[in-house]
Amino acid sequence: MLDLKGYGWMLWQGLELTILVGLAAMALALGLGLLGAWGKLAQGRAGRWAAGTYTTVIRGVPELLLILLVYYGVPTLIQDIAEGAGHDIILDINPFVAGVITIGFIYGAFATEVFRGAFLAVPRGQIEAARAAGMGQALTFRRIVLPQMWRFALPGLGNVWLVLIKATALISVIQLEELVRNADIAARATKLPFTFFFVVSLFFLGITIVSMVVQRRAEVWANRGVRRA
Amino acid sequence: MDLAIIWESLPRLLDGAALTLEITVISVLIGLALAVPLAIMRLSPNPLLWMPVYGYILYFRGTPLLVQLFLVYYGSGQFRPFLDSIGLWVLFREAYFCAVLTLTLNTAAYTAEILRGAIQGVPRGDIEAARAVGYSGILLYRRIVLPKAFRLALPAYTNEVVFLLQATSLVSIITLLDLTGVARIIVARSFEPYKLYITAGLMYLAMSYFFILLSRFIEHRLSGHMRERPASGTAAPGQR
Numbered sequence: 361m362l363d364l365k366g367y368g369w370m371l372w373q374g375l376e377l378t379i380l381v382g383l384a385a386m387a388l389a390l391g392l393g394l395l396g397a398w399g400k401l402a403q404g405r406a407g408r409w410a411a412g413t414y415t416t417v418i419r420g421v422p423e424l425l426l427i428l429l430v431y432y433g434v435p436t437l438i439q440d441i442a443e444g445a446g447h448d449i450i451l452d453i454n455p456f457v458a459g460v461i462t463i464g465f466i467y468g469a470f471a472t473e474v475f476r477g478a479f480l481a482v483p484r485g486q487i488e489a490a491r492a493a494g495m496g497q498a499l500t501f502r503r504i505v506l507p508q509m510w511r512f513a514l515p516g517l518g519n520v521w522l523v524l525i526k527a528t529a530l531i532s533v534i535q536l537e538e539l540v541r542n543a544d545i546a547a548r549a550t551k552l553p554f555t556f557f558f559v560v561s562l563f564f565l566g567i568t569i570v571s572m573v574v575q576r577r578a579e580v581w582a583n584r585g586v587r588r589a
Numbered sequence: 590m591d592l593a594i595i596w597e598s599l600p601r602l603l604d605g606a607a608l609t610l611e612i613t614v615i616s617v618l619i620g621l622a623l624a625v626p627l628a629i630m631r632l633s634p635n636p637l638l639w640m641p642v643y644g645y646i647l648y649f650r651g652t653p654l655l656v657q658l659f660l661v662y663y664g665s666g667q668f669r670p671f672l673d674s675i676g677l678w679v680l681f682r683e684a685y686f687c688a689v690l691t692l693t694l695n696t697a698a699y700t701a702e703i704l705r706g707a708i709q710g711v712p713r714g715d716i717e718a719a720r721a722v723g724y725s726g727i728l729l730y731r732r733i734v735l736p737k738a739f740r741l742a743l744p745a746y747t748n749e750v751v752f753l754l755q756a757t758s759l760v761s762i763i764t765l766l767d768l769t770g771v772a773r774i775i776v777a778r779s780f781e782p783y784k785l786y787i788t789a790g791l792m793y794l795a796m797s798y799f800f801i802l803l804s805r806f807i808e809h810r811l812s813g814h815m816r817e818r819p820a821s822g823t824a825a826p827g828q829r
Contacts, residue, residue, distance in 0.1 A: 416794075426790070428776075526653040529653035554664030555667070557659045
């Protein structure tokens with residue numbers, strides 16, 4: 361059996377924080393994804409341009425670099441701007457907040473594409489019928505589009521979650537005491553790097569497998585009203 | 590805003606970008622070479638063939654690349670006496686070797702899964718027709734199944750290459766001076782984080798779009814038989 365030399369509880373605490381960061385970032389990504397999809401599909405040119413730039417830039421730049429940019433870059437940028445305006449401020453971002461914001465912001469771009477595709481998959485006739493029956497735009501979205509969108513969005517969102525939870529490993533570089541960071545500390549103290557990183561990889565594998573099972577159940581649930589050919 | 594720092598560090602950033610591209614290309618090529626037999630094994634009815642490949646793909650796709658990288662680079666130290674005795678320690682001592690090894694194993698798993706889907710997507714009729722004219726075994730795969738599967742897999746594979754390009758930024762954590770690594774070092778000395786990270790980000794963006802355009806070009810070349818003859822001089826719209 362694996363001997364963790366009393367560091368098991370530290371990995372356990374790291375796991376809790378990893379899942380917490382993952383869930384918070386996923387919530388943010390879902391919100392940004394809906395907003396981005398709305399921007400991409402709306403009539404306004406500004407919204408389309410903003411959403412287009414957002415998804416293009418995020419998908420072309422490594423997550424690690426974006427994390428470094430948010431954690432080290434943004435406070436300095438704000439300080440520089442404040443200095444230019446004659447104020448002297450010192451800004452420190454909490455690593456948890458920086459991690460959640462960055463990961464949520466990155467995967468919001470991927471969620472945008474998923475929601476956009478799901479929205480387009482809802483048959484146009486349904487929306488026209490809702491409008492004809494007198495529902496306004498907001499009511500049509502809430503009652504007709506959103507409930508059906510989930511069905512098309514679930515497989516894509518499941519993938520976004522699976523990639524997102526693995527990306528949380530990267531915020532160990534900004535010293536947040538999540539799973540990988542704690543394993544690193546334990547590995548250095550015990551000189552058993554393979555053991556600890558292997559256990560951590562099994563934790564992530566466990567999260568992945570559980571997520572896949574939940575996703576399959578959710579898809580069955582979301583498709584309960586659909587007849588299969 | 591003073592942009593001199595960007596101009597001064599550009600040569601070093603370009604050196605870093607060269608290493609990024611080098612690691613990407615080496616890992617992609619070896620990874621693809623490994624992925625083809627893996628995908629075929631994954632589809633074999635023999636459990637002795639598909640089960641180990643299934644486990645390998647699940648492990649490498651289900652765990653973070655960073656942890657895999659640490660497992661190889663730091664983890665190999667735990668087996669130093671053994672690796673020393675078989676003469677492999679000189680390799681595992683090098684961050685470059687560990688980085689390329691991990692990225693290759695990682696991309697091979699993702700690529701094998703993409704190819705598996707593509708091989709399954711080859712129409713049954715094509716395979717039946719090939720068998721009817723006497724193709725079987727390796728020749729069937731080489732001439733009919735794989736060429737068709739590669740074409741089907743190209744869009745997903747392009748995404749994988751772009752992801753891998755970005756994933757190479759992680760090698761900076763194990764001390765390599767790729768684009769991210771160089772940017773981090775310059776930031777540590779100059780305290781100008783956003784200017785350098787944004788510059789590096791734009792360079793990654795340019796490299797990503799280079800690969801995407803390259804793939805569109807290849808896709809265009811490979812789908813000539815699917816397009817109509819350019820009679821009126823207007824090209825058919827691309828598939829994406």
